[in-house]
Each structure stands twice: as structure tokens, then as C-alpha cells.
Amino acid sequence: MATTAMKLNGTIYTTVMNLPYSLASKIRVSVLLVLILTFVSSSSGENTYEDNAYEFLKREYSLTKPYQGLGSSSSSHWEFMGNTMIMPEHIRLTPDLQSRQGAVWSRIPCYLRDWELRVQFKIHGEGKKNLNGDGLAIWLTKERMQIGQVFGNANLFTGLGVFVDTYPNDVKQIERTFPFISAMVGNGSVEYEHDRDGRSTDLGGCTAHVRNVEYDTFLLIRYMKNRLTVMTDTEGKHEWKDCLDMPGVRLPQGYHFGLSSATGDLSDNHDVISLKLYELTVERSPEEEEEQQEITLPSVDYRADPDVYVEDEGRSIITVFFLFIVSVVALVVVIVVIIFLYNRYKENRRKRFY
Structure with a gap:
């Protein structure tokens, strides 16, 4: 039986030439459909969960070049304040100058239950290491367009703040390497401790070398089923790295979503290149739907009452002090026992000698 080999897309297919014309046509059509399906499945099979979220891009909550939705007119989706400058390639929240503050805020409140925010940013300046500051913050808060001491925003906020902190204010701390990314949930009555870099109120975080790098830096914030996830792409490898995962x-x-930045005695350029928000489709049970509707104040389960957290910290100090006292007493008792046994040993030796 005569056959002819045909090579398509790296794969050799054999068509039967001496079959009836109708059957040969059906075979050719089938082969073509298989090729199309193979191509589609191979291209879509490489997508991750995050890539599929691109189908749900919410443009009204996003900022991309040429930043046409940013301005002072009432029709704009975003507005800016302070020393913010709109440039062709980025939005500069603060320049590399002392005592500057800037911010951009969404005019439209966000009613998405599950979402993912991707921020492309750049922090750079003339200052040497540890002689730069202060960083930038990404917000989802009840309040908006307020100037304050927390990366250019108000200290008492209601909602979520994610901080890219480039300068250690607490010079005595040694457990963190800066720049450091952290997150905090505020209920409007708990202050961000600027002098301690927010360590008493944050949910954790990670070190990320984001300053004066040649490649693009990205931050991903995902809120899905009451779980907050923060990931980074700050090494130029085009892959996400875990930073924070808090149920x-x-x-x-x-x-409202917002971004802000501030400089003090030390400074840097804080540039936002893009901000993209994606809606995530998540199945919920009726109980979860009811529970979501009952949320009226930001909180975290393991320390829903910040005052309790402060008291816990105080009790831990008392516990450490108590353990120290017990350890000292135990050490004294051990020394006394050793001295007593040694004296007994010497006395017994003297009795044997005589």
C-alpha cells in the first residue's frame, strides 16, 4: 500500500494515498483538527492560576501607561496629591529630594470579594546603602487622600497596608535586613509604630532587594477567601517568590486602593510603573457568603483585638523575667549543693586518713 509521509510541527504524519477521496478528506480534516487542538492545549497548558486571572482585569482599578485615567477631573478614575509627578514612563510619587510626600488614590471603591493586585515599581537614588529612604506603601483603606507619617499616609488607617520599607528606623534590631516588605491590618485605632518599623503590628514579611537594581521589580498581593498572600518578583527571574501568607x-x-511614599532627611525616587487589579472567581458555600457579608471592620483571626496582642507581648516580657529569676535561683541551688557535696567528700577523706 503506497503511503506518503508529511511532517507538520515537528511530528511526522502518514496519509494513505490510495483510499477513496471522501475517506481521505475526512482523514485530512481530522489530522488538521488534532493539530489545532494540540497547539491550543500546549499553549494554554503552560498558564498558571495567576495567568488565567488576566481574563478578569478590572481596568477601572488599574493604572497603566499612558496613565489617561489619572487626573484632577471628576471623570478620572484616579487622582494624585502632594509631590507626585506624572511622567511618560512612570508615576513618580516622590523625587530623590528631602521631605517630600506623594500619593495616588482610586476614586472608585472596590467591591470585589476576591482579587489579585500586581504592582510594578522602581526605587532608586543617589544615596548609598542605608543612606536612603523611606519607601512606599500600597493601600486598601476606608480613608483616602490623607497625608501622614506612614509612608506619606495617615497613621491611623482602616484597612490593609503593604509596606516596602527601605530604611531601618530601629537601629537596635538585628533580625531584619532592609529593604523589608511587610503588611498590616488596621482598624482605625491602632498606630503603625514608625520608630520600630511596624514590627509590633505587622503580619510578617520578607527581605527584598528592590533598590537600585537594573531589572524590573514586582509585588503581588492576593486576597482570596479571607487569606492574604504577598509574593515578590525582585530578582529578575520572572518568577514569584513567597513573602507572606496569612489566613x-x-x-x-x-x-479604596492607593499608593503613597515619603522621604525625610534621606531620600529616593519612588516610581510606580503599573498597577493591575484582577478579579478572582471563587466558589463559596452559603455559610461563607453570609460570613463575608458580616465583615464590617478589618481584623485578623489570631489577633482580632490589637489590645490583646499588646498585652500578650507584655506577658511574654514578664514570663522571660520570671524564667530568668527561676534560672538564677536554680543555679544558686546547684552551686550550694555542689559545695555541700564537696565538703562532705573532703570530710570523708579526712576520716579515712586518720
């Missing part, structure tokens, strides 16, 4: 985070709907 039991409860954020109400109707808050």
Missing part, C-alpha cells in the same frame, strides 16, 4: 484576614468591601 483569617477579614477585609470589608467598599474600600
